[in-house]
Amino acid sequence: MSSPVPAAAPAAAPSAAILQAKLWYWQRISAMVLALCVLVHIGGMIYAVRGGLTAAEILGRTRGSFVFAAFYGIFVLACAVHVPIGFARICEEWFGLTGVKALLVGKLLGLVILVMGLRAVYGVVA
Amino acid sequence: MSAELLEVKVWRGKEAGQFVEYQVPRLESQTVLDVVTHIQRHLDPSLSYRFACRVGMCGSCAMTVNGVARWTCRTHVAKVAQGSEGNALEIAPLSNLPVIKDLATDMREFFDKWAQAKGQFKGTKTRHDEFEVVAPESPKRAAANAGIECIGCGVCYASCDVVTWRPAFLGPAALNRAWTLANDVRDNAQKERLQAVAGDAGCHVCHTQGSCSERCPKQIEPTAGIAGLKRLAARAAVRGELE
Numbered sequence: 597m598s599s600p601v602p603a604a605a606p607a608a609a610p611s612a613a614i615l616q617a618k619l620w621y622w623q624r625i626s627a628m629v630l631a632l633c634v635l636v637h638i639g640g641m642i643y644a645v646r647g648g649l650t651a652a653e654i655l656g657r658t659r660g661s662f663v664f665a666a667f668y669g670i671f672v673l674a675c676a677v678h679v680p681i682g683f684a685r686i687c688e689e690w691f692g693l694t695g696v697k698a699l700l701v702g703k704l705l706g707l708v709i710l711v712m713g714l715r716a717v718y719g720v721v722a
Numbered sequence: 723m724s725a726e727l728l729e730v731k732v733w734r735g736k737e738a739g740q741f742v743e744y745q746v747p748r749l750e751s752q753t754v755l756d757v758v759t760h761i762q763r764h765l766d767p768s769l770s771y772r773f774a775c776r777v778g779m780c781g782s783c784a785m786t787v788n789g790v791a792r793w794t795c796r797t798h799v800a801k802v803a804q805g806s807e808g809n810a811l812e813i814a815p816l817s818n819l820p821v822i823k824d825l826a827t828d829m830r831e832f833f834d835k836w837a838q839a840k841g842q843f844k845g846t847k848t849r850h851d852e853f854e855v856v857a858p859e860s861p862k863r864a865a866a867n868a869g870i871e872c873i874g875c876g877v878c879y880a881s882c883d884v885v886t887w888r889p890a891f892l893g894p895a896a897l898n899r900a901w902t903l904a905n906d907v908r909d910n911a912q913k914e915r916l917q918a919v920a921g922d923a924g925c926h927v928c929h930t931q932g933s934c935s936e937r938c939p940k941q942i943e944p945t946a947g948i949a950g951l952k953r954l955a956a957r958a959a960v961r962g963e964l965e
Binding site: 612613614615616617618619620621624685688689695 | 887888917921922924927952955958964965
């Protein structure tokens with residue numbers, strides 16, 4: 597049966613309200629960027645694989661390409677903003693972490709995504 | 723009608739308890755509330771449950787019927803009965819609320835959250851002032867109208883997974899109420915209300931799963947109202963009005 601419900605918390609402190617409102621719009625904005633990036637990415641892949649796919653062909657297209665670096669750099673940045681916020685929520689609701697700890701875990705994951713993502717972009721562009 | 727008798731399992735006890743089986747004669751146009759009433763009047767007078775109007779206005783008879791929160795006075799047995807003979811019902815108290823006894827839940831927490839979400843109208847005019855003219859077709863009035871028919875039955879609250887995961891979450895009904903007031907041009911407690919409903923116990927923890935909108939017997943969409951509150955909170959945060 598349903599578990600007993602503890603006494604309701606008082607209304608959110610203004611700082612918590614501001615933090616959550618900001619997290620929400622950052623996640624919203626990053627989601628919009630990601631939606632666009634995914635479409636371009638899939639379109640680019642379909643275009644790139646017409647007539648076969650080789651590492652040499654890909655690197656030939658990406659090496660020294662400022663457009664490629666800028667596009668995937670933004671893609672990685674959007675991921676690094678979007679994922680930590682959602683992951684912090686999962687940590688709070690599934691693993692019982694408190695808000696600050698959950699956000700810290702999220703930020704660490706965001707940092708990993710940022711470093712690995714930018715390293716991958718550098719790897720195919722440089 | 724396939725079977726003459728309904729096989730009804732009813733939750734008996736408090737948080738700890740068990741389902742007890744009853745056999746109830748099946749009737750034409752029978753509601754789930756009729757079934758519960760039959761059990762109490764003819765089979766076991768110690769059964770506790772709550773109801774008042776019997777016509778879908780008061781919001782007091784909501785229960786969990788075959789795993790789904792419903793208003794029992796307007797739920798026909800024929801539409802929800804399960805089993806091979808279509809005659810099985812399992813009736814339990816609403817989820818996410820403490821059980822007082824049998825099918826009656828403690829609704830205090832649910833309604834306290836309406837107060838926490840600043841669900842009271844705060845106007846500035848007195849009886850000596852002229853009426854405020856609000857155009858019915860204005861977008862704000864239309865948004866308020868979409869949510870004001872709530873009867874406070876608690877079906878949305880019991881259906882919300884986020885309430886289960888985060889007991890401090892204000893829940894769909896309280897936030898729907900706040901949204902209707904956020905669209906009331908006569909109300910002047912907008913800032914306080916937005917501060918109360920934003921944050922990690924308020925609109926921002928809603929995952930937009932939509933169970934509340936799916937289950938609301940009045941076809942209200944709390945999910946849409948909560949999304950509206952998130953937009954208002956974001957705008958206010960950017961303008962520094964949430965401080």
